[in-house]
Amino acid sequence: MKTSILPKCWDKKCDEEEMRRRKYLDKWQAVVCEHYIVFTNGPTASCKKYAVTLEKLYDMVQKELPFEDPDHLLVAYIFADKEDYFRYSMRITGWSEESARATAGHAMSTFYATYYNSPRDPTVYHEATHEIVGACLKVGGVGSWFQEGMAVYFEKKMSNQRLDSCRSDLKRGDCYTLEEFFAIRSLIADPKGHSHRNYDHAGALLDFMINAKEEPVAGKFKEFMDAARKQGYGFAEGKDLSARLIKNVYGLSVPEFEAAWMEHLGISR
Ligand SMILES: [Zn+2]
Numbered sequence: 001m002k003t004s005i006l007p008k009c010w011d012k013k014c015d016e017e018e019m020r021r022r023k024y025l026d027k028w029q030a031v032v033c034e035h036y037i038v039f040t041n042g043p044t045a046s047c048k049k050y051a052v053t054l055e056k057l058y059d060m061v062q063k064e065l066p067f068e069d070p071d072h073l074l075v076a077y078i079f080a081d082k083e084d085y086f087r088y089s090m091r092i093t094g095w096s097e098e099s100a101r102a103t104a105g106h107a108m109s110t111f112y113a114t115y116y117n118s119p120r121d122p123t124v125y126h127e128a129t130h131e132i133v134g135a136c137l138k139v140g141g142v143g144s145w146f147q148e149g150m151a152v153y154f155e156k157k158m159s160n161q162r163l164d165s166c167r168s169d170l171k172r173g174d175c176y177t178l179e180e181f182f183a184i185r186s187l188i189a190d191p192k193g194h195s196h197r198n199y200d201h202a203g204a205l206l207d208f209m210i211n212a213k214e215e216p217v218a219g220k221f222k223e224f225m226d227a228a229r230k231q232g233y234g235f236a237e238g239k240d241l242s243a244r245l246i247k248n249v250y251g252l253s254v255p256e257f258e259a260a261w262m263e264h265l266g267i268s269r
Contacts, residue, residue, distance in 0.1 A: 010087075052119070076111070138229055
C-alpha cells in the first residue's frame with residue numbers, strides 16, 4: 001500500500017519533500033477486524049468505528065443471504081482527505097476526474113474506498129454492500145438494476161429506511177417498465193436523470209425478490225443468485241440476461257414478473 005498505492009494518491013508536494021512524504025506515510029495504519037482490513041490515515045478512534053459498522057453490515061448480509069467467508073480479509077481504504085480519494089479513483093480505478101468527484105465512495109469486489117465521512121453514513125453501507133456482493137456472494141453481473149438494488153436494499157435496512165418508499169411513484173406510473181429498467185446500463189448515469197428514483201425502485205425490487213411470500217417468487221432468491229453467478233460478469237446484456245434469468249428461475253416473462261411485483265405492493269394498474 002505504501003509503495004504502490006499511496007504514491008499515486010498523495011499530494012504532489014509529497015513527491016518533492018521527503019519530510020512531508022514521511023509524515024504522510026506515518027499517518028497510515030491498518031485496522032484489522034474479523035472480516036476486514038481497513039487502511040486509513042483518518043483519526044484512529046473513528047476509523048475503528050468504521051470497522052464496527054462494516055462488521056455489522058457483513059453479519060446482516062451473511063445472515064440474510066448465507067455465504068462462506070472468503071479466505072482473505074475484505075479491503076477498505078479510508079482517506080482522510082477527499083482529494084486523495086479522488087486521485088485514488090482516477091489513478092487506481094481509472095475514472096475520469098468528473099466521475100471521481102461525483103462520488104463519495106466506491107467499491108469493487110477487491111476493495112471499498114471512500115474519504116472520511118460519518119462511519120454510519122448510508123453510503124458506507126451502500127458501497128460496502130457492493131464489495132460483499134462481488135467478493136462473498138460472487139454475483140458480479142446481471143445488470144445495474146440488480147447491483148444497485150442489492151446495495152440500496154442493505155443500505156436502507158442498515159439505516160432503518162423504508163424499502164417501499166417508491167410505492168406512490170409506481171402507483172402513479174412515475175417509473176420505467178421493468179423491460180426499460182433492465183436495459184439501463186447504469187442507473188446512476190441515467191440520461192433521463194432519474195438516478196435517485198431508479199435507486200429507490202431497484203431497492204424495492206430486490207426487497208420483493210428476497211422477501212416475497214407469494215408464488216412463484218417466494219423462496220427463490222438463492223436460486224436466482226446461483227443462476228446469475230453462472231452468467232459471469234457482463235453488464236452490457238442486462239436486458240436479455242435479466243429476462244432469461246427471470247424466465248428460468250420463476251417461469252415468468254418480464255411483464256408477468258412486473259405484474260407479480262405490483263400485486264405484492266398492493267398496486268392495481
Ligand atoms: Zn451503488
